[in-house]
Amino acid sequence: MSTTGVASAEAPTDSPAPYRWRWAALFVILAAEVMDLLDAVVTNIAGPSMRADLGGGASTLQWLAAAYTLSMAVGLVTGGRLGDIHGRRRMFLVGAAGFTVGSLLCAISASPEMLIGARIVQGLFGAVMLPQGLGMIKEMFPPQESQKAFGLFGPVMGLSAVCGPVLAGWLVDADYFGTGWRMIFLINLPLGAAAFLGALRYLPRGRSEHRPRLDIPGMLLVSLAALLIIFPLVQGREYDWPVWTFAMMAASVAVFAAFAWYEARRSRAGRDPLVVPSLFRKRGFSGGMTLGLVFFSTMQGFMLVFNLYTQIGLGYSPLKAGLVMVPWSGGMIVGFGIAQGVARFGRAVLQAGALVMAVGVFGVWLTLDMVGSGVGPWQLLPSLLLTGIGMGLLMAPFFDIVLSSVEQHETGSASGTMTAMQQLGGAFGVAVLGTAFFGLLGGGIATAVDHHSAGLRGRLTAAHVAPATQDRLVADLRTCASDRAVAKDPAATPASCGRLAKDTRSAVTSPQAAARIPGALEATASSAFRSGFGSVMKTVLWIVDGMLALTFLLAFLLPRHARPDGAGGH
The missing domain is CATH 1.20.1250.20 (MFS general substrate transporter like domains)
Structure with a gap:
């Protein structure tokens, strides 16, 4: 996105x-x-x-x-x-x-x-x-x-x-x-x-x-550098992060360095660079690029994992999952309105927004911790509303502070660079938080199956399933649920789930058992799925709050106001 x-x-x-x-x-x-x-x-x-x-x-x-x-x-x-x-x-x-x-x-x-x-x-x-x-x-x-x-x-x-x-x-x-x-x-x-x-x-x-004049060599260098960093960030998880993805990211650093050297040399020679080097000597712009990279990573990563949680973990339809986020968007509008009234405080408004957003994210964590896997949209409403208010407060002064010092001849260069930074931040956030989420998910669901295994064994015993067979079915269910949760192709059936189906058929010894065993397995898998997703989501929310804390600290790199008097100039 x-x-x-x-x-x-x-x-x-x-x-x-x-x-x-x-x-x-x-x-x-x-x-x-x-x-x-x-x-x-x-x-x-x-x-x-x-x-x-x-x-x-x-x-x-x-x-x-x-x-x-x-x-x-x-x-x-x-x-x-x-x-x-x-x-x-x-x-x-x-x-x-x-x-x-x-x-x-x-x-x-x-x-x-x-x-x-x-x-x-x-x-x-x-x-x-x-x-x-x-x-x-x-x-x-x-x-x-x-x-x-x-x-x-x-x-x-x-x-x-x-x-x-x-x-x-x-x-x-x-x-x-x-x-x-x-x-x-x-x-x-x-x-x-x-x-x-x-x-x-x-x-x-x-x-x-x-x-x-258009800087053709600079255009080719920055395009190559962008491709080398964005491609592995976007596709790395799908390929299980092979060595070449990290090699591409390392190469992108080298190409960006070559691009910076070339642009500085071109500027000193009196020719028009693609990215004006003087931009990065401005405190607002250079500090804003760093802060923006972290913040947009946080925002996009949070949106990804929360949508994954509601749609896959809680089983919401796309429509319902979208509607759950309406308070978040409404909160942004409220936050924007509040920011207009306190605009004179400049950078402090942005920092207050980061703190309010962090409190809102903690509220989501607290809701999941208190309610558990049965959480509903209305229970999430207050914390998502607060998260949105914080985000509105943060974003309202951000671009003014970052870009107000940009001069007319630097505008095109600054616009493209800033927008590219937002794309990079979004891709980075999706890669980092998406990878963390799915990296934890398999183990989280396997652990949840273990927590539900006592109840499952009781139901299997009632269906006259032998203890040895129970062990095999629990192990199969543990692996199947974990594999299905992290499968890259939701339409494909993991081999472990095929093995579970085969062992389930072997465990059936009567018509009564044929009805009870699959039902017990399905109920346990569903409960484990929801609680496993919830526990992993709570872990990721701590990461999100850590990134918001870093956003708050990086705001000190920005000038206090977009302009020295808070109303004009820079």
């Missing part, structure tokens, strides 16, 4: 009146943001329907999401710079048109390969479209309005994260006009057309006075 933020900058004292259509333009930019956020997550829900229709193996499902994430991450830095060169409005229009065409290609795909290729098209044009909004908002809004403008991105991100899975599940189930999963891409056509026409009407036509 990808995310972006917005920048603000102090308008010159002799600047003209603010751009007349700035609020309408903001909603055009937000519409593009929504398209990206929705398309980043919809294939997670609709993937099984796509696979059933088009064919393909388990890896097909992974590549439907990975193709989009990888292509966008590779193109973001270059996409931001293209706005400086050819004009941000023009590049936004190109990106919106290409993204819409890519959506149409997805909708008419006749094979898995065509669909994956169309997802790459979506990602590349999304990388051109998304960074342009940052520079335009920077130009359109005066300092006193900037925080309100970019603060809207937080609630939009939250609502899109919730609505994406809900919308995808609804559209696939509704099967409008017999389109099935294709409607999740067809819905982008009116959205994309509206964004394109709105951009034509409302986006400013401004262009940088100095039109830099």
Whole structure:
């Protein structure tokens, strides 16, 4: 899934009146943001329907999401710079048109390969479209309005994260006009057309006075470096983290170092770099990149594991799992509103948000600990609402503080770099917390089966199953439940489960036992599954709170305010 933020900058004292259509333009930019956020997550829900229709193996499902994430991450830095060169409005229009065409290609795909290729098209044009909004908002809004403008991105991100899975599940189930999963891409056509026409009407036509040249060697270096780091992060768990994934990540560090050296050399020579080195001499920007990497890792990782827990561990439907997160999104809106009233406190608002969010995550832990595997949506509501409020408080001042010091000629470079950082953070969080979750899950469920084994043995004894056979069935169930929980292909039956079925048939000695033994095994597996997921989720929540504590500490790298007086300047 990808995310972006917005920048603000102090308008010159002799600047003209603010751009007349700035609020309408903001909603055009937000519409593009929504398209990206929705398309980043919809294939997670609709993937099984796509696979059933088009064919393909388990890896097909992974590549439907990975193709989009990888292509966008590779193109973001270059996409931001293209706005400086050819004009941000023009590049936004190109990106919106290409993204819409890519959506149409997805909708008419006749094979898995065509669909994956169309997802790459979506990602590349999304990388051109998304960074342009940052520079335009920077130009359109005066300092006193900037925080309100970019603060809207937080609630939009939250609502899109919730609505994406809900919308995808609804559209696939509704099967409008017999389109099935294709409607999740067809819905982008009116959205994309509206964004394109709105951009034509409302986006400013401004262009940088100095039109830099595109840094082709820098573009190739940063694209290679992004691919080398994002690919293993996105796909590493699916391949069980072989040595080459770590080799790729190590190589990415070397390529990023070569890219930094080349950009500094190019800048000293008086030529236009792809990423302006002076950006990283600004305290707000360099500190914000570090903090943002940790925070977006935390946010995306938490969303992943919580959705896995509700859908797999608690057995919620995609629609119900999405609705459970509504308080979280509502809390973001509340937090954004509170942040507007206390904006003068600058960095302290961000730090308060990190603390409130950490308390909310601890509230989720406490709820799971007190209620257990029977937890319901209403019981999770207070803690998720508090988590959302904290996130709204955190995000409202974040981009203003980080990007307010960015000068006009640095905007495209800063926009692409910041957006790429968010993509990298999201991929890192999904990789780290997803790997931790599944790494703990097998053992957690096996332990839960052990805790339930006494009751299972009692029911098997009542069904006249011999003790030796009971031992075999308990061991089989332990392995099967663990293997099924961590299986990469949910549609495949693990070999251990086949062995359990075979041993179950051998244990049946009467018609009465034929009914009681499978029922006892199924009931035990279900209880162990839920309690095992719950115990692992609680462990991961401690990791999330640790990452939020680190976010709080890293905030000290930022200046106290976006501007020295809290209202203007930097």
